[in-house]
Amino acid sequence: MNLRYALGAVFSGTLMVSGLASAQTVFNTSSWVPPTHTISVAQANWCSELEKESSGRMKCNALPKAVAAPPGTFDAIRDGLADISFTVDGYTPGRFINTQVAEFPFLGDSSVATSVAYQRIYSKYFAPLGEHRGVKVLGVFTHGPGIIFNTKKPVTSAADAASLKFRIGGGNINELSKAMGWNTTLKPAPESFELLSTGVMDGTFFPDESVASFKLSMIRHATTFPGGLYNTSFVFMMNPGKYDALSAEDKAVVDKISGERVARVFGEGWDKVDAVSRDTVQKAQGVQRVQASESFINEVKAKQAALEDRWAAAAEAKGLKNAKAVLAEFRAEIAKLK
Incomplete structure (x- = not known):
């Protein structure tokens, strides 16, 4: 009887271990930038935190290549081609309106500050409006201050910029x-x-x-603006079906490390690499940096004022109340986080 009991206990234990192993949730993650890029690294760091906080019940599997081009990533996550990824809202012009608030000039010089402030504004005002419907939003963030880079000459005025051809990433800067x-x-x-x-x-x-x-060794000139010429709104997201299938305990873990935690993970990584590129890589390749003059800044401000009026009208048409007050609150939140 004792032998039979012992064998039964071993068999039962094996089933329990097997059950635990099969219960582990694996999220396929996709990235359209190199694995060494700060966004890919931040995504991997978030995944490590997910595995740790869930005691190994959840983990990530980084796919070897992106499941979609950057503009198609939102729909790819919505449709389940991958479980977790990120994208730039401005890569699909006209689709996202509220998020443009995080793309305006002169917001701030730190990705952490703008990202955390953006997340707070997003949670308070934008998330309830469902503009990112179709995915489970894990968090939003921005990169560091936007700069004019070129291979030809110093850009010290709007006219200088007009004489060159530039790639841009979309959104308000477009x-x-x-x-x-x-x-x-x-x-x-x-x-x-x-x-x-x-x-x-x-x-x-x-x-x-x-x-x-992106190893842009051909860059020779940079024009900076206080708080950046522009910014970029990113969304970090999960397939909603994958999230809905989780246990209540595991949903709580995902929620715990979402929101501001996401904004800080991505923002801190970006600030760190911004500094390395600026202080080491660009110096080594002889990039000449100039700060935009007051007249150049004022030219940008004059054009941006009309764009902010247009944004406020479009956002209110989609349900946002007092859009200009929301923008002012966003800027005030950034100032508090500096």
Whole structure:
């Protein structure tokens, strides 16, 4: 009897271990930037935190290549081609309105500050309006301050910028560039190296990080603006079916490390790589940096004022109340986080 009991106990224990193993949830993650890029690294760091917080019940599997081009990533996550990824809202012009608030000029010089402030505003005002319906939003974030980079000459005025051809990433900077009369083309960030190395484009609008991340060794000039010429709104997301299938305990883990935690993970990574690119990589390749003059800044402000009026009207038409007050609150939140 004792032997039979012991064998039964071993068999039962084996079933329990097997059951635990089969119960582990694996999320397939997709990235359209290199695995060394700060966004890919931040996504991997978030996944490590997910595995730790869930005591191994949940983990991520990084797919070897992106399941979709950057503009198609939102729909790819919605449709379950991958479980977790990120995208730039501005890569699909006209689809997202409220998120443009995080793309305006002069917001701030730190990705952490703008990202956390954006997440707070997003949770309070934008999430209830469901503009990202179709996915489970894990968090929103922004990159560091946007800069004018080029291969040709110092850009010290709006006229200088108008004489060159630039790649841009979409969103408010697309509209601002049109208003300024600049020659810009909307292309995803990973295409920048080819566009610049072949001379199809003379420059690109990017945060500091991108010169190092995309190995843009041909860049020779940078024009900076206090708080950035522009910013970019990103959404970090999960397939909703995958989330809904989780246990209540595991949903709580996902929720715990979402929101501001996402904004900080991605923002801290971006600030770190911005500094490395600016202080090490760009110095080594002789990038000449100039800060925009007051007159240049004022030209941008004059054009941006009309764009903010247009944004406020469009956002209110989609259900946002007192859009200008929301923008003011966003800027105040950034100032508090500096």
